[in-house]
Amino acid sequence: MARQRTLTEGSDASDHYKSINERPVDDISLEFFYRPHTITTMVICIVGLTYTAFTRDESVDWHSNIYTGLVGVLVFFMIISILTLPNGPFIRPHPALWRCVLGLSIIYLLTLQFLLHQDYNTIRAVILWFDPSMVNYTVNSEKEYGTNCWDVSTERLWGHVDWFAFGHYWGWGMKALVIRHYGILWSISIMWELTEMVFGHLLPNFYECWWDNLILDVLLCNGLGIFTGMQVCKFLEMREYKWESIKNIGSAKGKFKRALLQFTPESWTHVRWLDPNSSFMRLVAITQFMLIWQVVELNTFFIKHIFPMPAEHPICVTRILMTGLIAAPTIRQYYTYVTDPQCKRLGTQCWVFFMITFSELILVIKFGLDLFSHTQLSMMGLWLVLIVAVSCAGVWVSHVIYRWRHQAPCLPDQEDTLTPEKVSRFLSEVDTGAAPSPRVQRTPTKKSGGGPRKRAVKLPP
Numbered sequence: 106m107a108r109q110r111t112l113t114e115g116s117d118a119s120d121h122y123k124s125i126n127e128r129p130v131d132d133i134s135l136e137f138f139y140r141p142h143t144i145t146t147m148v149i150c151i152v153g154l155t156y157t158a159f160t161r162d163e164s165v166d167w168h169s170n171i172y173t174g175l176v177g178v179l180v181f182f183m184i185i186s187i188l189t190l191p192n193g194p195f196i197r198p199h200p201a202l203w204r205c206v207l208g209l210s211i212i213y214l215l216t217l218q219f220l221l222h223q224d225y226n227t228i229r230a231v232i233l234w235f236d237p238s239m240v241n242y243t244v245n246s247e248k249e250y251g252t253n254c255w256d257v258s259t260e261r262l263w264g265h266v267d268w269f270a271f272g273h274y275w276g277w278g279m280k281a282l283v284i285r286h287y288g289i290l291w292s293i294s295i296m297w298e299l300t301e302m303v304f305g306h307l308l309p310n311f312y313e314c315w316w317d318n319l320i321l322d323v324l325l326c327n328g329l330g331i332f333t334g335m336q337v338c339k340f341l342e343m344r345e346y347k348w349e350s351i352k353n354i355g356s357a358k359g360k361f362k363r364a365l366l367q368f369t370p371e372s373w374t375h376v377r378w379l380d381p382n383s384s385f386m387r388l389v390a391i392t393q394f395m396l397i398w399q400v401v402e403l404n405t406f407f408i409k410h411i412f413p414m415p416a417e418h419p420i421c422v423t424r425i426l427m428t429g430l431i432a433a434p435t436i437r438q439y440y441t442y443v444t445d446p447q448c449k450r451l452g453t454q455c456w457v458f459f460m461i462t463f464s465e466l467i468l469v470i471k472f473g474l475d476l477f478s479h480t481q482l483s484m485m486g487l488w489l490v491l492i493v494a495v496s497c498a499g500v501w502v503s504h505v506i507y508r509w510r511h512q513a514p515c516l517p518d519q520e521d522t523l524t525p526e527k528v529s530r531f532l533s534e535v536d537t538g539a540a541p542s543p544r545v546q547r548t549p550t551k552k553s554g555g556g557p558r559k560r561a562v563k564l565p566p
Contacts, residue, residue: 121445125438126452127191130200134350138199143188150184168234183208193454194437198368203434210431210457217464225472232412235420242413244310254314265321269416273326274333279429281334283436285376288506289391290335292499293398294327296492300399303488307476308406341373376440379503383444390443392496397462399492401428404465411473431458 133139157177163170186208192200193207220228233240277294284290298318301311313322348371351363378391405428408414409421431454438452470477 121441121448122450122452125194125441125448126450126454128194128196128200130192130196134352141188146184146188150181179212182212186211191453193434193452194441195434197371206430206434207454207457209427210454210461213427214457214461214464217461217468221464221468221471228412228472232414232420236418239414239418242415244410244413254316257316262316262321265317270321270326273322274330276429277327277330278334278337281331282338283433284378285335285338286378286503287331287335288499288503289378289394290331292495293395294323294331296395296399296495297402298323299491299495300403300488303484303491304403306481306484307479308410310406310410338373341370342375344373346370346372377444378440379500379507380444381504381507387443388497388500391500392493394439395496396492397459400466401432401462404462404469407469407473407476408465411469411476431461 130139154177157173161173183205186204187201190204190207193203195203277290280293281290284293301313301318305311348366349363351360354360354363379387405421405425408424409416409418414421434452434454435458438455441448442451442455
């Protein structure tokens with residue numbers, strides 16, 4: 106006998122604001138993992154806090170005291186996030202994960218607000234406190250990519266295939282999973298290479314050889330990443346989502362497989378960023394999306410340039426990974442907001458992400474005034490024009506490809522097609538005697554069980 110499965114309140118929510126900001130969990134089969142457990146959590150927190158407060162020796166190292174205090178703040182904020190924050194648009198593997206992601210983004214946003222009110226030396230001292238090895242690091246020690254561009258050899262090409270190349274491939278694969286549109290993905294990819302050219306006079310690390318930009322970045326790393334991600338999207342879109350409760354599975358192997366499938370999407374929604382019936386505001390929304398994306402990427406490089414750190418530094422890597430996690434629900438909420446006329450509000454995660462982006466931008470501008478004093482205004486104007494132009498070109502190319510792929514199929518020969526006009530003309534000819542009337546041939550048939558005789562009607566050709 107199958108066990109009864111329960112539904113949470115609001116499980117009939119459609120794809121509007123509630124479904125992207127507080128998506129309900131349908132088909133709960135293990136109720137234990139979806140109950141709040143507030144009293145139990147509070148008791149565990151009190152016991153753990155008491156043990157930590159009375160067993161640590163605070164007189165050994167004040168650095169350790171600060172680390173422990175920061176970890177305690179982070180842990181308790183994550184617990185509060187799980188108990189109070191909304192689920193967001195995703196519920197797999199568990200809503201608690203995405204509540205923690207929202208909580209992390211809020212902590213990062215609050216950290217940025219604190220840093221905005223400090224001076225440069227204070228922020229630099231905080232970085233050195235976390236990693237004293239950065240005291241002698243300078244941006245001049247970074248690898249240069251734009252020298253001797255016409256000296257092309259197999260060894261040099263292989264030398265550029267470093268972990269950054271794999272990061273490009275993996276990153277664009279993840280972007281494809283959340284954006285799910287070839288036109289927008291290729292537009293952002295091409296626009297980012299143009300952005301590197303425009304901002305090269307401020308960040309020398311942006312200068313790359315033509316074959317590095319065109320072949321290694323756009324075609325190989327970005328292109329393969331986009332293709333891989335879109336193929337995964339195609340597979341997930343065609344997959345049938347019919348979930349069975351783990352309680353109803355008898356074998357241990359089946360239970361283990363069902364537990365692993367919990368880390369896959371619960372469903373997969375087909376997206377349509379460029380609806381042919383949409384208004385001009387859809388193009389504005391796409392352009393705005395591309396602009397914000399470019400700013401997010403630029404913040405990454407300006408932060409590590411103004412506060413000198415290598416790209417592989419834990420602070421930079423943690424920020425990139427956290428941005429990727431935050432971007433997944435953000436893009437889903439932004440997509441619903443710009444495509445669903447019944448969604449009147451921006452999702453919470455999307456709002457926080459936008460505030461993080463502009464807070465980072467303000468931080469970069471505030472402490473990079475000396476760097477930005479060398480900005481060429483003509484290049485900035487060109488950059489804005491390029492964003493609009495690439496957005497429009499991406500939309501136009503996507504529209505052309507869509508019409509080409511969905512053009513009307515070729516109709517068969519009209520001579521062999523039966524149309525209403527031909528039927529009407531034939532009936533009128535029959536009424537006027539111009540055409541032979543149907544002949545009814547009465548064919549006697551053997552009676553079966555005393556039933557009526559059947560008549561065979563033969564129509565003219």
